[in-house]
Amino acid sequence: MVEAFDDNSNNKLPELKLDTKQAQGFLSFFKTLPNDSRAIRFFDRRDYYTAHGENATFIAKTYYHTTTVLRQLGSGSDPLSSVSVSRTMFETIARDLLLERTDHTLELYEGSGSNWRLVKSGTPGNIGSFEDVLFANSEMQDSPVVVALSLNYRENGCTVGLSFVDLTKRVLGMAEFLDDSHFTNVESALVALGCKECLLPSESGKSTENRMLCDALTKCGVMLTERKKSEFKTRDLVQDLGRLVKGSIEPVRDLVSGFEFAPGALGALLSYAELLADESNYGNFTLRRYSLDSYMRLDSAAMRALNVLESKTDANKNFSLFGLMNRTCTAGMGKRLLHMWLKQPLLNVNEINLRLDVVQAFVEDTVLRQDLRQHLRRISDIERLVHNLQKRRAGLAHIVKLYQSSIRLPYIKSALERYDGPFSSMMKSRYLEPLELWTDDDHLNKFIGLVEASVDLDQLENREYMISSSYDPTLTKLKEQQESLENQIHKLHRQTADDLDLPVDKALKLDKGTQFGHVFRITKKEEPKIRKKLNSQFVVLETRKDGVKFTNTKLRKLGDQYQQVLEEYKSCQKELVNRVVQTAATFSEVGTYILFFDHLILLPQVFESLAELISELDVLLSFADLASSCPTPYTRPEITSSDEGDIILEGSRHPCVEAQDWVNFIPNDCKLIREKSWFQIITGPNxxxxxxxxRQVGVNILMAQVGCFVPCDNASISVRDCIFARVGAGDCQLRGVSTFMQEMLETASILKGATDKSLIIIDELGRGTSTYDGFGLAWAICEHIVEVIKAPTLFATHFHELTALSLENASDDQQKRIVGVANYHVSAHIDASTRKLTMLYKVEPGACDQSFGIHVAEFANFPESVVALAREKAAELEDFSPSALSLTDTTNEFGSKRKRVYEPDEMSQGVTKARQILEAFVDLPLETMDKMQALQELRKLKDNLEKDAENCRWLQQFL
Ligand SMILES: Nc1ncnc2c1ncn2[C@@H]1O[C@H](COP(=O)(O)OP(=O)(O)OP(=O)(O)O)[C@@H](O)[C@H]1O
Incomplete structure (x- = not known):
């Protein structure tokens, strides 16, 4: 939701002015528009815009927070609700609808009376012609992507054909993979690609299988667009791609033939984005194979749990990793690259180390860092400028900006040349050599020469983009005429001053205005002195407070001539500006004819590669700035492949929490060691x-794999191929047990996607609930992770009983031995006399030995009566708590008073039965079941448990 707008905007609401005839015409047109619940339609009324019907109500409620702004159009029984918005408000709404929300499309109509036509349309994935409106006054931070999916269901899951298009970068991609019933892989692909909109064959959203898919899209905030099944076709695809894609057709054909379902999806995308309709797209796209295994996979829950991207609810920019790490200084480009990198952390140790090498070089050489920053700051958004050139939307201003960026390159080069640290040879080959090549006389220097010869660079200070008069003979001639006329006018000025016996400039002034052109002016005080001459030899034009304006035939004639020459000069300028842009735009033609004919190089490709290089430098520089500017500097992590090494973070911090002003962060160690502490259960007070x-462990790992230093004293990280995060819904108690069960089931089945190379973070499954079914499932999930998946896991829980998992370590029963589970707790201190609780935030080995819930309530200033009642209830409940499970255990690890004791026999019998049930649960083929089936199976298991419990008191407590 867009929160605050200009307070006055309500008062300044443009008035909807239509006479009866116009209103009638519009109403009859409006009725003919097809129904589209997603479309928000605006009508351009020149000075302002209007929206009508349900759209008007939506806009009034969402953006003005009141329906009082609504007006009724038309008389009679069926008036049309209408709202009018100013130009700036329209831009704000367009930005919100297309860049923030993903539930609407936007249409703009132009016309009058009953004659209107659609001139612009855009969706969150394809902002299309709204690009100019959206980024006229702001940077483009992220480039949206549209995905199309073609699904083929099999007995055990489904094969997904995926294709995508990034219209800003002009990239098409294809992928094909198997997926489970929760579409875990689709989800991580959508996250990694930054997808905003997804095309599916129509009707497919209604099948049961696809309902899960729609859930996955919703989780990722992706708009679903249904397209006719017939559009998911592959006929003529290779031919069409041949036109769009750079280079020869063979590689395209080879790539396409390697997929079974993705080509259909690509066919749908081409027709949806109407790529073939715009010739400027021809030869400008690249097509690539997208592999799910290229980057660390992150699902939407992990993105949220780790606060990777910004959210509107963030209190400040440091709340998200993007906000914290974004210290980029080039316009737009660096931010977009950082966005992409955060969604696509690397897996290859060498590639990660390469980024880390550059960051280290920048961290160690402060002068280099400052130099680069100073020059990068002056670089424009080259990527978008070239995009405009290719789209033929560029003007002289775009060319000049490219020029201004180009002339910065030698400075960047020499800053890098001065670096002589340990990574100098890498810096040379990665950055200096390409820069050297691109800036030589055949490449950018040629462009610089062209601009310097043609553009009047002196005028840039006045923000005027003009062609140098010396560039064109006609301009030169006109300029000379203009100067000669100016001289004559000045001469006449001096002569007239002599004739009137007035000092030049001091008393007799020469003005140049829009109304009269060149005129003489004297003050009113002087006027009586020369009134006689004024009346006889001059024409008085105007008498005002600031003086008397007058002219004579000579001045008028010269002034008119001057004006005429000026007009001619302007129109010649305009024509030339267009021509210069065309000349420059020929650089962007990929047609080889132009290139060979003119001996020009592919400038857009040079600029595209340059944009890549510059934005990479920018982001890595930003990482270095962050690493060295924090009060406790970050450190370079040691990276090992995913089969080797452990995950050791010493003195680690959560970068976003640490960056909050009010937090004095306590660092902690996390040592996930294979076979020892690979699975950690974290307990402790609320x-x-x-x-x-x-979360900080996840964040540190993600940062390292993006190529950034980490907020630790020492870090060694075994690369993770995906991070799974399950963060319990806070309102679970309110939603009831069945939702809670579903959450558990979902967790259990989603975890099937994880392997020993992943990282799993589970936070408070079924937060705060005391359902023992939940506990049973949590136990089953843990066992499954430890024994089957073997993924390093951090499991924060309120189920203190889970800490007993680690006891299995010590079990004599070798067959049932669970290895690698360790208990940790966050420590707190209770002052015995004052009952005051102090959080120490230190993570220590062992399970938490006290129940702190009530103290936290005190801490949070709950009313005394509530706290007293809670204490009473807790005392009652503890009698029946399953912590009795370990009562006969000799350790008193779980502490507190325990009254109910079970016979050892009764307990071991019960434990065996319970375990059988849990194992039966783990064996359920959840990936092939829908929720209803799973719940039915679960109910059966529960019925069995009830039967068993009839003769076992210990089991009864779970019912
Ligand atoms: N290491 C730390 N150093 C300083 N402050 C911290 C640290 N860890 C957490 N905090 C502060 O404590 C607050 C609560 O932390 P957090 O939400 O992680 O607790 P929790 O144990 O998960 O709580 P709950 O069980 O209620 O979910 C955080 O908002 C943060 O301000």
Missing amino acids: MGGKSTFI
Whole structure:
């Protein structure tokens, strides 16, 4: 939701002025528009815009927060609700609809009376012709992507054909993979690609299987667009791609033939984005194979749990990793690259180390860092400028900006040349050599020469983009005429001053205005002195407070001539400006004819590669700035492949929490060691720092794989191929147990996607609930992770009983031995006399030994009566708590008073039965079941448990 707008905007609401005839005409047109619940339609009324019907109500409620702004159009029984918005408000709404929300499309109509036509349309994935409106006054931070999916269901899951288009970068991609019933792979692909909109064959959203898919799209905030099944076709695809894609057709054909379902999806995308309709697209696209295994996979829950991207609810920019890490200084480009990198952390150790090498070079050489920053700041958004050139939307201003960026390159080059640290040979080959090549006389220097010869660079200070008069003979001649006329006018000025016996400039002034052109002016005080001459030899034009304006035939004639020459000069300028842009735009023609004919190089490709290089430098520089500017500097992580090494973070912090002004962050160690502490259960009081701790581990790993230093004293990280995060819904208690069960089931089945190379973060499954079914499932999930998946896991929980998992380590029963589970807790201190609780935020080995819930309530200033009641209830409940499970255990690890004791026999019998049930649950083929089936199976298991419990008191407590 867009929160605050200009307070006055309500008062300044443009008035909807239509006479009866116009209103009638419009109403009859409006009725003919097809129904489209997603479309927000605006009508351009020259000075302002209007929206009508349900759209008007939506806009009034969403953006003005009141329906009082609505007006009724037309008389009679069926008036049309209408709202009018100013130009700036329209831009704000367009930005919100297309860049922030993903539930509407936008249409703009132009016309009058009953004659209107659609001139612009855009969707969140394809902002299309709204690009100019959206980024006229702001940077483009992220480039949207549209995905199309073609699904083929098999017995065990489904094959997904995926294709995507990034219209800003002009990239097409294809992928094909198997997926489970929760579409875990689709989800991570959507996240990695930054997808805003997804095309599916129509009707497919209604099948049961696809309902899950729609859930996945919703989780990722992706708009679903249905297209006719017939559009998912592959006929003529290779031919069409041949026109769009750079280079020869063979590689395209080879790539397409390697897929079974993705080509259909690509066919749908081409027709949806109407790529073939715009000739400027021809030869400008690249097509690539997209592999899910190229980058660390992140699902939408992980993106949220790790606060990777900005959200509107963030209190400040440091709340998200993007906000914290974004210290980029080039316009737009660096931000977009950072966005992409955060969605696509690397897996290859060498590639990660390469980025880390550059960051280290920048961290160690402060002068280099400052130099580069100073020059990068002056670089424009080259990527978008070239995009405009290719789209033939560029003007002289675009060319000049490219020129201004180009002339910065030698400075960037020499800053890099001065670096003589340990990574100098890498810096040379990665940055200096390409820069050297691109800036030589055959490449950018040629462009610089062209601009310097043709553009009047002196006028840039006045923000005027003009062609140098010396560039063109006609301009030169006109300029000379203009100067000669100016001289004559000045001569006449001096002569007239002599004749009137007035000092030049001091008393007799020469003015140049829009109304009268060149005129003489004297003050009113002087006027009586020369009134006689004034009346006889001159024509008085105007008498005002600031003086008397007058002219004579000579001045008028010269002034008119001057004006005429000026007009001619302007129109010649305009024509030349267009021509210069065309000349420059020929650089962007990929047609080889032009290139060979003119001996020009592919300038757009040079600029595109340059944009890549510059934005990479910018983002890595930004990482270095962050690493060295924090109060406790970041450190370079040591990276090992995913089969080797452990995950050791010493003195680690959560970068976003640490960056909050009011937090004095307590660093913690996390040592995920294979076979020893690969699975960690974290317990402790509410607000004790559990979530922060487990998330900070995920965040540190993600940062390292993006190529950034990490907020630790020492870090060694075994590369992770995906991060799974399950963060319990906070309102679970309110939604009831069945939702809670579903959450558990979902978690259990989603975890099937994880492997020993992933990282799993589970935070408070079924937060705060005391359902023992939940506990049973949580236990089953843990066992499954430890024994089958073997992924390093951080499990923060309120189920203290889970800490007993680690006891299995010590079990004599070798067959059932669970290896690698360790308990940790966040520590807190209770002052015995004052009952005051102090959070220490220190993560320590072992399970938490006290129940702190009530103290936290005190901490949070709950009313005393509530706290007293809670204490009473807790005392009652503890009698029946399953912590009795370990009562006969000799350790008193779980502490507190325990009254109910079970016979050892009764307990071991019960445990065996319970375990059988849990194992039966783990064996359920959840990936092939829908929720209803799964719940039915679960109910059966529960019925069995009830039967078993009839003779076992220990089991009864779980019912
Ligand atoms: N290491 C730390 N150093 C300083 N402050 C911290 C640390 N960890 C957490 N905090 C602060 O404590 C607050 C609560 O932390 P967090 O949400 O991680 O607790 P929790 O144990 O997960 O709580 P709950 O069980 O209620 O979810 C955080 O908002 C943060 O301000």
